[in-house]
Structure formats: structure tokens, C-alpha cells
Amino acid sequence: MSRETCYRCFWPKAHCWCATIEPIRTRTRFVLLLHPKEWKREKAATGRLTHLCLADSELHMALECDVHPAVQAILSDPSSYPVLLYPGAGARNLSRGELTTTDLGGRRLVVFLLDATWGRARKMLKLSPRLQQLPRVVFTASAPSRYVIKRQPQAGCLSTLEAVHETLLALDRCGLDRYERSDQLLAAFDRMQQFHIDCARDPARADHRHHGAAPPPSAAEIAGRFSDRAPAVTSRRRRFIREGG
Numbered sequence: 001m002s003r004e005t006c007y008r009c010f011w012p013k014a015h016c017w018c019a020t021i022e023p024i025r026t027r028t029r030f031v032l033l034l035h036p037k038e039w040k041r042e043k044a045a046t047g048r049l050t051h052l053c054l055a056d057s058e059l060h061m062a063l064e065c066d067v068h069p070a071v072q073a074i075l076s077d078p079s080s081y082p083v084l085l086y087p088g089a090g091a092r093n094l095s096r097g098e099l100t101t102t103d104l105g106g107r108r109l110v111v112f113l114l115d116a117t118w119g120r121a122r123k124m125l126k127l128s129p130r131l132q133q134l135p136r137v138v139f140t141a142s143a144p145s146r147y148v149i150k151r152q153p154q155a156g157c158l159s160t161l162e163a164v165h166e167t168l169l170a171l172d173r174c175g176l177d178r179y180e181r182s183d184q185l186l187a188a189f190d191r192m193q194q195f196h197i198d199c200a201r202d203p204a205r206a207d208h209r210h211h212g213a214a215p216p217p218s219a220a221e222i223a224g225r226f227s228d229r230a231p232a233v234t235s236r237r238r239r240f241i242r243e244g245g
């Protein structure tokens with residue numbers, strides 16, 4: 001099989017996403033900040049896929065996020081209302097309508113997401129004082145994670161793509177955005193997972209390992225998705241939601 005890579009979606013050309021994704025337009029702008037150590041490893045993981053699915057999104061590699069020119073541009077733009085999707089004291093729950101059009105005051109909502117493992121996301125935030133000062137938002141997840149490849153370590157952990165999906169659901173409900181094609185993000189997510197599962201079952205398709213895609217799950221991980229026992233896998237750990245809703 002050809003090992004040529006599509007340099008837009010970073011998948012093998014034989015499995016390129018680009019023709020099948022119709023980017024959704026949103027009122028909200030999403031800024032995905034990916035930790036440098038994950039930039040290569042997670043090229044084809046959900047941060048990049050999320051970016052491809054959303055016309056009004058950007059994806060940047062950053063550690064000290066404050067000094068990134070794209071971040072600085074948004075933070076100094078008076079027409080933007082930047083928030084950080086990250087739990088913390090005083091975080092506003094979008095699902096409960098705790099952010100309103102009055103808060104925005106005509107400005108455009110810009111949602112920053114730290115696309116990294118939980119530990120790395122904390123590190124990024126520690127190194128980014130301006131991001132720390134942003135108002136924080138969370139949501140109450142409408143459904144548990146669909147991640148079967150990389151099991152989330154506990155209830156409440158969602159992939160970046162699912163977190164954006166939940167954010168858009170909440171923003172739609174409280175009238176801050178419109179999210180009519182809510183199936184597209186999840187369909188893309190399911191397709192990505194199916195590809196990894198197929199690769200794991202068929203060693204001849206293991207070529208995708210060379211393209212920056214996430215490693216395929218082991219048979220035990222696939223089987224384990226129906227059990228309560230968390231597999232000992234390192235994975236992207238992240239929580240965007242507030243415990244207990």
C-alpha cells in the first residue's frame with residue numbers, strides 16, 4: 001500500500017479525509033493549542049480532525065501559549081471574547097447557560113482548548129499566565145465518551161473532538177451558536193476509530209503507523225472496552241467538564 005501522506009489531514013493518502021469532510025461554520029471560533037510533544041505523535045488524532053471539521057478553527061503548536069503570535073492576536077483583539085475550556089473555580093457551565101450574550105457584549109466568542117494529555121495541559125497553562133487569567137468555561141457532558149480505542153481513564157474524560165461537540169451542543173442550547181449538523185463531528189470520530197480498529201485486526205494495514213496516526217489498539221484494549229476494568233494504556237487524559245454536572 002502506498003505510504004504517501006496527505007499533508008493536510010496527515011493521514012495516508014489512501015485514507016485521506018479531505019474530500020469527505022465538509023467543514024462546519026460556527027459563530028464561535030475554536031483555537032486548539034497542541035503540546036509540542038504531541039504535535040508529531042498525534043498528528044492524526046482528534047485535535048487535527050476537529051480542526052478539519054470546523055471552518056472557524058485554528059490549530060497551533062504551543063507550550064508557552066501566551067507568546068504564540070496567533071494567541072497574542074486574539075487576546076489583543078477587542079472584537080473577541082476569549083475563554084478557556086478548562087475546569088476551575090468560577091468556571092461557567094455552558095450547559096447551564098452561565099455565559100450569555102450580555103457577557104459577550106457583541107464580541108465574538110473564542111474558545112481556547114489545550115489539546116494534550118491532562119498533565120501536559122496543566123503544564124501548558126502554568127507556563128501561560130495570560131491564558132490562566134481568561135474566564136473559564138465547562139459543560140455537562142450529554143453522553144459518555146465514545147472513545148473505544150483509547151479508553152478514557154474515568155467518566156467525564158472526553159477527547160478533544162467530543163469536547164468541541166459538547167461545547168457546541170451547549171452553545172446551541174443557550175443561543176450563543178447554531179449547531180445544526182451535530183452528527184458530523186461524531187461521525188468523523190467513529191470513522192477514525194473504525195480505521196484504527198480495522199488496522200489492528202489486519203497487520204497488512206499497519207502502514208498507518210508510519211503516518212503519525214495514533215497507534216492501533218491491542219486486542220485486549222478492543223475487548224476491554226466493554227468491561228469496567230480500565231486498561232493500562234497511556235492516553236490523552238483530559239477533563240473539560242465539571243464533576244457532578
Ligand SMILES: [Zn+2]
Pocket residue numbers: 006007008009010011016017018019
Ligand atoms: Zn487529506
